[in-house]
Amino acid sequence: MTQTEHAALASDAIEELRARIGGPVFTPSDEGYDDARSIWNAMIDKRPAAIARCTGTADIIQALSLARDAGAPLSTRAGGHNIGGTALCDDGIVVDLSHLKGIHVDLPNETVRVQPGVLLGDIDRETQAFGRIVPSGFVSQTGLSGLTLGGGFGWLTRKWGLTSDHLISADVVTVDGDLVRASENENADLFWGLRGGGGNFGIVASYEYQMRKHGPTVMAGLVAYPMDRANDVISFYREFSEAASDDLTCVLLLRVAPAAPFLPADIHGKPVALIIVCHAGPLDEAEKAVRPLKEFGSPVADTIEPKPFAVHQAALDATQPPGRYYYWKSDYMSAVTEAAQETILERTAKFPSPESALIVFQLGGAAARIDDGISAAAHRDAAYVLNIASSCIDADKIDACKTWARHTWSAMRPHSTGGAYVNFLTEDEGDDRTMEAYGKEKYDRLAAIKTKYDPANFFRVNRNIAPA
Ligand SMILES: Cc1cc2nc3c(=O)[nH]c(=O)nc-3n(C[C@H](O)[C@H](O)[C@H](O)COP(=O)(O)OP(=O)(O)OC[C@H]3O[C@@H](n4cnc5c(N)ncnc54)[C@H](O)[C@@H]3O)c2cc1C
Numbered sequence: 001m002t003q004t005e006h007a008a009l010a011s012d013a014i015e016e017l018r019a020r021i022g023g024p025v026f027t028p029s030d031e032g033y034d035d036a037r038s039i040w041n042a043m044i045d046k047r048p049a050a051i052a053r054c055t056g057t058a059d060i061i062q063a064l065s066l067a068r069d070a071g072a073p074l075s076t077r078a079g080g081h082n083i084g085g086t087a088l089c090d091d092g093i094v095v096d097l098s099h100l101k102g103i104h105v106d107l108p109n110e111t112v113r114v115q116p117g118v119l120l121g122d123i124d125r126e127t128q129a130f131g132r133i134v135p136s137g138f139v140s141q142t143g144l145s146g147l148t149l150g151g152g153f154g155w156l157t158r159k160w161g162l163t164s165d166h167l168i169s170a171d172v173v174t175v176d177g178d179l180v181r182a183s184e185n186e187n188a189d190l191f192w193g194l195r196g197g198g199g200n201f202g203i204v205a206s207y208e209y210q211m212r213k214h215g216p217t218v219m220a221g222l223v224a225y226p227m228d229r230a231n232d233v234i235s236f237y238r239e240f241s242e243a244a245s246d247d248l249t250c251v252l253l254l255r256v257a258p259a260a261p262f263l264p265a266d267i268h269g270k271p272v273a274l275i276i277v278c279h280a281g282p283l284d285e286a287e288k289a290v291r292p293l294k295e296f297g298s299p300v301a302d303t304i305e306p307k308p309f310a311v312h313q314a315a316l317d318a319t320q321p322p323g324r325y326y327y328w329k330s331d332y333m334s335a336v337t338e339a340a341q342e343t344i345l346e347r348t349a350k351f352p353s354p355e356s357a358l359i360v361f362q363l364g365g366a367a368a369r370i371d372d373g374i375s376a377a378a379h380r381d382a383a384y385v386l387n388i389a390s391s392c393i394d395a396d397k398i399d400a401c402k403t404w405a406r407h408t409w410s411a412m413r414p415h416s417t418g419g420a421y422v423n424f425l426t427e428d429e430g431d432d433r434t435m436e437a438y439g440k441e442k443y444d445r446l447a448a449i450k451t452k453y454d455p456a457n458f459f460r461v462n463r464n465i466a467p468a
Contacts, residue, residue, distance in 0.1 A: 013070040014050050017093070020062040023053040036096065037088060039077070040141075040322045043398065044085030044427075048075070051094040057171070057179060057205040060095055064203060065177040067093040068458055075461035076199050078116045079143015083328050084427040086199075087146075089461045095203060097145065105130060105211070111168060114207045116145035120154075124310045133214035133309065135160045138251070138361060140314040141322070148207060149198045150423030151377035153385070155278040155313065156214070158246045158365025164195035164377050165370055166210045172202040175458045179205065193449040196376030196438070198422060199462045200446070201453040219286030220278040220312035221303035222253075223293060224263060227271035230254060230348065234341045236296050237275055237360075241336075241384075246365035247281035248289050252336070254348040255357035258319070263301050271351065277304060278312055324355060325398040326391045329409035330424035331416035332382035336360060340415035347411060352404040353392040361385045376446055378438050379419040386412060387424060422463050434463050444468070 018025045026036040027050050036051040049072065052063035067074040073092025080087045080098060088094055100115035103126045112127060112134060121140035127133050135156035137147050144163070152163025160166070169183035172190065180202075182191040193201055225233050234252065241250040253274040257267045275293060279286035283306055290304050320326075333340065348358050364383045372380050388408045390401035420429075422437035435443055447468040450457070455467050 013066055013072065017050055017052055017063060017066050020066065021052055021054065021059040023055040023059055023099070026051040026053070037094075038323075039080035039082075039085060039087050041083055041085055041326045042323050042395075043325050043327065044088060046085060046088040046090045048089055048094045049091050051077075051096050053096045053099055056100070057173065060097070060173050060203050060205055061177045061179070063093055063095045064173055064175075067095075068175060068177075073461060074458065076203050076459075078145030079119055079141075079147075081141070081143045082146055082423070083326060084425060084429075084463075086462050092461075097203075105132070107132075110211050112209050112211055114144065114209065116204055116206070118144045120144055120147070121310070121314060124313055127211055128214075128216045128308070128310050131213060131216055132211040134163065134166050134209045134211055136163050139316050139320055140310070141317050141320075145204065145207070146198075147423065149194060149196075149204070151196045151421070152423075153361070153363055153367065155220075155249050155309075156212070156280055157363060157367045158244075158249050159280045160212055161367045161370050162377055164375055165367070166212075167195055167207060168210055169208045170194055171205045173205055174202045175454050175456070189449050190453060192374070193376050193446055195374075196378065196422070196442075197446045197449070197465060200450055200459055200465045202459065214280065215309040217283065217306050218278055218280055218309045218312060219283055219290055219304065219306055220309070220315075221305055221307070222274050222276040222301070222315075223296075223299040223304065224257070224267070224272050224274045224301040225297065225299055226267065227254070227273055227348070229297065230273040230345060231341070232297065233273040233275065234336065234344060236293075238336045238341070240275075240293060241362050244362070245281070245289065247285070248277060248279045249365075250362045251276040252360040253357060254344065254359075255319070256351060256354040258354075260318070262303050267300050269354065271348065272300075276315070278309075319357065320389070320391075324391045324393055325395055325401070326389070327398060327402045327405050328390070328424055328426055329388045329405045330421055331386050331409070331412065332379050332419040332421065333360070333384040333386050333415060334381070334417050335383060337415060340412065343411045343415065347404075347408040350404060352390060352400040353397050355392055356390040356401060356404065358408065359387045359389055361387065376438065376442055378442050379417065379421070382417055382419060385421055385424070386416065388412070425463060431464075434465070437463065
C-alpha cells in the first residue's frame with residue numbers, strides 16, 4: 001500500500017473517529033496538529049493521519065478498534081519521552097494518552113492507581129503528600145507509563161527494585177478491543193510480559209502500583225569538579241559506589257557546566273565532572289554515608305543536604321528539556337573499570353556540543369536480588385547503566401552528535417556487559433539490540449505471549465517482539 005493510499009484510508013476513517021471518541025482528533029489540517037505531534041525528542045518528525053486524544057478507556061477502545069478495522073498503523077503515546085519516537089507513527093492513528101492524568105492513592109491498601117498520561121513528577125506529588133512513593137526514574141518529566149513497561153529504574157531502585165517490580169495489576173485494551181486485567185492471578189502470562197516487554201501486547205489504560213513509605217526529606221545533591229580532576233573523580237566514584245549500601249545511589253555525570261545558579265559563574269561553559277547522590281535512608285545514617293564524598297576534595301559546588309525527595313527528583317530535568325535534538329547510545333556495565341575510565345576520559349575530552357553528556361547511573365542493590373524470572377525486565381545483575389546522551393539545540397549539530405555518540409559507544413563496548421536497556425534504544429538500533437535487551441530466553445517467552453495476544457503484530461510501532 002502506498003503512503004497516499006494510507007492517508008486516504010485514514011481520512012475516510014477520520015470522521016468516524018471524531019464521531020466515536022469524546023476527546024479531540026487532530027489531523028494535518030487542524031489547528032493544534034503540530035503541537036499534538038511534538039514529543040520530547042525534536043529529532044522525531046512523524047506525520048500521523050490522526051491523533052486521537054483520549055479522555056478515557058472508552059476512547060482507547062474506539063480509536064484502537066477503528067485503526068485495526070481500517071488497516072491503519074497505530075502508535076501509543078503516553079509521556080512521549082521515548083528517545084526513538086515510538087509514540088508516533090506516520091500516516092496512521094496515534095492513541096494519545098497524554099491527558100489521562102488521574103492518580104488515586106489508596107492509603108489503607110498502600111497502593112496507587114494511575115492513568116497512563118502521568119509523568120514521574122505527577123505521581124511523586126500525589127504520593128509524597130502521604131510520605132509514600134512508587135520508585136521510578138531519575139528525571140521527573142519522564143512518562144511513567146513507558147518507563148514501567150520497559151522495566152524502569154531510578155533513584156530508589158537499589159533500595160526497592162524496579163518500577164515494574166511495584167506493578168500489582170494493569171488494565172489492558174487488547175487488539176480485539178476487550179479490556180482485560182493482568183496481574184499475578186489474572187492473565188499471568190500477559191502480566192509477566194508487560195513488565196519489561198513494552199507496548200507489544202495491548203494498550204494499558206491504567207496501572208496499579210504498590211507504594212513504599214519514603215521521605216519526604218532525603219539527603220541528596222551533587223558535588224562538582226572541573227574536568228581536569230575527572231580522573232580522580234571517576235576513581236573515587238568507582239570505590240564509593242561499589243561500597244554503597246542499598247540506600248545510596250550514585251550517578252556520575254560528565255558534561256559542560258550549564259549556567260546553573262548552584263555552579264560558580266567562572267565554571268559555566270567549561271567541562272565538569274559531577275557525582276550526584278540520593279540517600280533514601282534516615283538522615284543521621286545518610287549524613288555519615290555521604291561524608292566521604294563531601295570530604296574527598298575541594299569541589300567547586302556541593303549541594304548535598306537534606307531536601308524534599310520530589311525536589312531532588314526534578315534536579316536533572318533542566319539537563320534534558322523537551323524540544324532539543326537527542327541521540328543516545330547506551331549499554332549496561334558490571335563495573336566502571338580502570339580501562340573504562342581511560343576511555344571515558346578520552347571521549348569526554350571531545351564533546352560534540354555543550355548539551356551532550358556521558359552519564360553512568362548506578363543500579364544493583366535490591367533490584368539485583370529480586371528473582372530475574374518474575375518478569376520480562378532483564379539484566380538485573382548489571383551494576384551500572386551507561387548513557388551516552390548526545391544532544392543539541394540546533395539541528396545542524398546533530399550529525400556531529402551522532403558520530404560522537406556512536407564512536408564513544410564502540411569504544412565503551414569492550415567495557416559493557418553486552419546487554420541493552422530497551423527504553424534507551426534509538427530509532428536506528430535494530431532487532432539485534434532488542435535481542436540484547438532481553439536475551440534469547442526472555443525474548444522467546446515474549447514472542448510466545450505476543451503470538452497469543454497479538455498474532456498479527458498489530459502493535460508494532462515499538463521495540464517490536466515478532467510473534468513466534
Ligand atoms: C529525559 C529522560 C530521562 C529518562 N530517564 C529514565 C530513567 O531514569 N529510568 C528509566 O527507566 N527510563 C528513563 N528514560 C527512558 C524512559 O523510560 C522511556 O523514554 C519511556 O518510553 C518513557 O515513557 P513514556 O510514557 O514517555 O513513553 P512514550 O514515548 O509515550 O511511549 C513509548 C512507547 O511505550 C509504549 N507505551 C507507553 N505507554 C503505553 C501504554 N499505556 N500502553 C501500551 N504501550 C505503551 C508504546 O510502545 C510507546 O511507543 C528516560 C527518558 C528520557 C527522555
